[in-house]
Amino acid sequence: MFFKPTMNPARRQLLQLLGASALLPTWPGLSLAAPGPAEAPRLVVIMLRGALDGLAAVPVPGDPAFATLRGELAPTGALPLDGFYALHPSLPTLARWYAEGQLLVLHALASPYRERSHFDAQQQLESGGPRPFALSTGWLGRALQATGQGGVALSPALPVALRGAEQASTWTPSRPGPADSEDLLARVQQLYAGDTALHAAWQQAMAQRDLGRMAGEGQSNGFAALAEQAGRFLAAERGPRLAWLESGGWDTHNQQNNRLARQLAGLDEGLAALRSALGSQWARSTVLVMTEFGRTARPNGSGGTDHGTGGVAWLAGGAVAGGRVLADWPGLGNRELLEGRDLRPSLDIRALQAALLQRQFGLGRAALEGGVLPDAPRALEGLWRA
Numbered sequence: 001m002f003f004k005p006t007m008n009p010a011r012r013q014l015l016q017l018l019g020a021s022a023l024l025p026t027w028p029g030l031s032l033a034a035p036g037p038a039e040a041p042r043l044v045v046i047m048l049r050g051a052l053d054g055l056a057a058v059p060v061p062g063d064p065a066f067a068t069l070r071g072e073l074a075p076t077g078a079l080p081l082d083g084f085y086a087l088h089p090s091l092p093t094l095a096r097w098y099a100e101g102q103l104l105v106l107h108a109l110a111s112p113y114r115e116r117s118h119f120d121a122q123q124q125l126e127s128g129g130p131r132p133f134a135l136s137t138g139w140l141g142r143a144l145q146a147t148g149q150g151g152v153a154l155s156p157a158l159p160v161a162l163r164g165a166e167q168a169s170t171w172t173p174s175r176p177g178p179a180d181s182e183d184l185l186a187r188v189q190q191l192y193a194g195d196t197a198l199h200a201a202w203q204q205a206m207a208q209r210d211l212g213r214m215a216g217e218g219q220s221n222g223f224a225a226l227a228e229q230a231g232r233f234l235a236a237e238r239g240p241r242l243a244w245l246e247s248g249g250w251d252t253h254n255q256q257n258n259r260l261a262r263q264l265a266g267l268d269e270g271l272a273a274l275r276s277a278l279g280s281q282w283a284r285s286t287v288l289v290m291t292e293f294g295r296t297a298r299p300n301g302s303g304g305t306d307h308g309t310g311g312v313a314w315l316a317g318g319a320v321a322g323g324r325v326l327a328d329w330p331g332l333g334n335r336e337l338l339e340g341r342d343l344r345p346s347l348d349i350r351a352l353q354a355a356l357l358q359r360q361f362g363l364g365r366a367a368l369e370g371g372v373l374p375d376a377p378r379a380l381e382g383l384w385r386a
Contacts, residue, residue, distance in 0.1 A: 038237060039284070040241045040284075041241070041284045041285070041286065041319070041359060041360055042234045042241055042242070042243075042278065042281055042284060042285040042286070043241065043242045043243075043285070043286050043287075043288070043356065043360045044230055044231075044234070044242075044243045044244075044245065044274065044285065044286070044287045044288070045140065045161065045242075045243075045244050045245070045287075045288045045290070046227075046244075046245045046246065046247065046267075046287065046288065046289045046290070047122075047125075047126070047159070047161070047244070047245070047246040047247070047290060047291070048246075048247050048250045048267070048289065048290070048291040049118070049122065049246055049247065049248045049249075049250060049291075049292070050118065050248055050249060050250030050251035050252075050291075050292075051118065051121075051250055051251060051291055051292050051293050051294065051295055051307060051308070051311070052250045052291040052294075052295075052311060052312065053073075053250075053252060053256065053260065053294065053295040053305050053311075054107065054108075054291075054294045054295070054310065054311040054312030054343065055070060055073075055294070055295070055297060055343060056070075056073060056075060056088060056256065056260055056305075057087070057088050057091070057260075057264060057312055058085055058086070058087060058088070058105055058107055058312045058325075059074060059075055059078050059085070059086045059087075059088070060084065060085055060086075060107075060329070060332065061074075061078065061080075061084075061085075061086055062083060062084030062085065063084075063329070063331060063332045065331070065332040065333050065334075066332055069297055069298060069332050070297075070298075070299070071298075071299055072257070072299060072303070073256060073257065073299045073303075073305065075088050075089060075257070076089070077089040079091065079092065079095040081095075081098055081105070081325060082324070082325060084325075084329075085105065085107065085325045085327075088260070088261075088264050089261075090260075090261050090262075090264035090265040090268060091264055091267075091268045092268065093268045093269075093271055093272045094268060094271065094314065094316070097316055097322065098322060098323055099323070100322075100323070101321070101322045101323035102316055102317060102318060102320055102322045102323075103314060103315070103316045103320070103322040103323070104314070104315040104316070104320050104321065104322040104323075104324060104325075104326060104383060105312065105313075105314060105324070105325040105326065105327075106312065106313045106314070106315065106325075106326045106327065106347060106349075106352060107312050107325055107326070107327035107329070107347075108310045108312075108327050108328065108329060108330055108343055108344065108345055108346045108347060109310065109311065109312070109313060109327075109345055109346070109347035109348065109349050109352070110293060110294065110309050110310050110311060110345035110347075110348070110349060111124055111125050111292075111293070111348070111349050111350065112124070112130060112131070112348065112350070113125070113131075113132065113292075113293065114309065116293070116306075116307035116308075117132075118251070118292060118307075120132035120133075121292035121293050122160075122292045123160055125290070125292050125349070126138050126139070126159060126160035126161035127139065127160055127161075128142075128350065128353060128372075128373050128374075128376070129374075129375075130374070130375045135374075136160075136163065136164075137160075137163045137164025138159070138160050138161035138162050138163045138164055138165075139161060139353055139357070139372065139373050140161045140162050140165070140168075140242065140244070141161065141162045141163045141164030141165040141168055142164050142165075142371060142372045142373075143357050143360070143361045143363060143372050144162070144164075144165035144167065144168055144242070144361075145164050145165045145166060146361070146363070146367065146371075146372055147361045147362075147363070148167075149165075149167065149241065149242070149361070150165065150167030150168060150169070150240050150242075151165065151167075151168050151169075151240050151241070151242035151243065151244065152168070152169050152170070152171055152230075152233060152240045152242070152243050152244070153168065153169070153170045153171070153243070153244035153245075154170075154171055154172065154226045154229060154230055154243060154244065154245050155170055155172065155244065155245075155246055156170065156172055157170065158170050159244055159246065161244060162244055171229075171233075173225070173226075173229075222266075223245070223247050223266055223267070223269075223270045224266065224269045224270040224272075224273045225273075226245055226270070227245060227270035227271065227273045227274040227277075228270075228273040228274065228276070228277045229277070230243040230245055230274060230277070231273070231274045231275070231276065231277025231278040231279075231281075232277045234278060234281060234285070235277060235278050235279050235280075235281045241360075242360065245270075247263075247266070247267060247270075249263055250263060250291060252295070252304045252305060253300065253302060253304040253305070253306060254300075254302035254303055254304040255302070255303050255304060256299075256303060256304040256305060257303065267289070271287065271289075271316070274287065282317065282318045283318035283319065284317075284318065284319055285317045285318060285319070286315065286316070286317040286319065286320060286356065286359065286360070286384075287314075287315070287316040287317055288313065288314070288315055288352070288356060289313060289314040289315075289316075290313045290349065291311055291312075291313075293307065293308060293309055293311055294308040294309055294310045294311030294312070294342065294343055294345075295307065295308040295311075296308045296341050296342060297332060297337055297341060297342060297343055298341065308341070308342040308343065309338050309342035309343065309344070309345055310330070310338070310342060310343030310344055310345035310346075311343070311345075313349065313352065315352070315383060319384050319385055320383065320384060320385070321382060321383060321384055321385050326347070326380075327346065327347065328346035328347065329346070330343065330344040330345075330346050331344075347380075348376075348377050350373060350376040350377060351376065351377045351378065351379055351380045352380055352383075353373060353376065354368055354373055354376045354377070354378070354379035354380070355379040355380045355381070355383050357372060357373060357379075358379055359383075359384060365378075365379075
């Protein structure tokens with residue numbers, strides 16, 4: 001049976017004061033992400049919900065079948081990478097990082113999921129399970145719990161990926177409200193002093209509020225603003241060392257060219273803001289950009305693409321061994337496409353997740369197999385500079 005807690009007037013006023021969007025999703029289990037050592041690596045995971053078209057984001061003009069296959073969806077003015085692969089023209093920041101050796105492109109990869117449901121694919125990708133709903137917690141949440149660390153999701157609700165971690169929390173920009181009243185805060189603190197659970201939640205809420213202030217909390221809800229805020233959190237001395245971001249709108253069944261140009265430009269802007277906010281911590285940061293699956297290799301009849309299989313991911317950061325594309329390219333000929341319609345995956349994204357868990361948390365193969373990332377393939381190697 002589910003019991004909905006009642007809200008007394010003092011708590012309602014407290015939520016209005018601090019910004020309900022920052023507290024409601026995680027109360028009463030709100031916790032401030034436990035900071036790690038200042039020299040600890042930083043990890044930002046960005047989930048693109050809706051399934052990014054990898055062949056548009058990272059076109060492959062070097063494949064002889066590409067231009068004919070993609071037709072009107074082949075982007076004009078693509079930014080060349082290595083003579084075979086390119087980047088969408090809306091991604092100049094990523095192109096610059098690639099030239100600097102700080103962007104690694106992973107192409108033709110996918111999770112083990114082979115159906116085409118957004119809901120199931122996202123659950124499997126975030127949980128790290130061998131199939132949808134095999135696990136109810138997340139691959140990052142289990143790693144955080146195993147190591148006693150914390151992370152923060154800049155989203156209204158805790159994503160599946162961070163579930164299972166006691167010290168995982170959420171943050172969203174505060175809504176406009178009454179000016180802070182230290183007298184009110186003191187009275188509420190006194191009111192909650194006799195209740196163990198409320199007192200603990202209050203202390204955590206105050207810490208969350210202070211962290212937001214320390215990082216220069218803003219009011220914007222745009223992806224670039226959230227990315228900048230994530231960078232501030234991770235750069236802060238008392239901040240978390242792991243942040244989760246997400247972006248929607250990538251389900252481009254129609255009018256893909258214009259829509260994707262805007263989406264990718266917004267992503268590019270956000271990634272630039274993230275790096276700027278990280279400052280000197282960029283040198284020890286890793287940013288993973290991933291999506292639930294790819295899209296069909298051929299356009300549909302509406303100027304878009306439908307749900308597919310193989311897709312693309314990006315790994316960026318100051319320590320990333322970038323400036324290259326990691327792929328066992330399967331080809332785009334009719335006989336090479338999966339089921340005659342999809343880019344055939346040749347990389348398992350769980351091997352990338354395993355490598356990230358090893359770097360970020362120092363988890364070995366035994367820990368991964370023991371429950372953090374069960375049934376995962378061996379971790380990819382050589383993703384970071386020595």
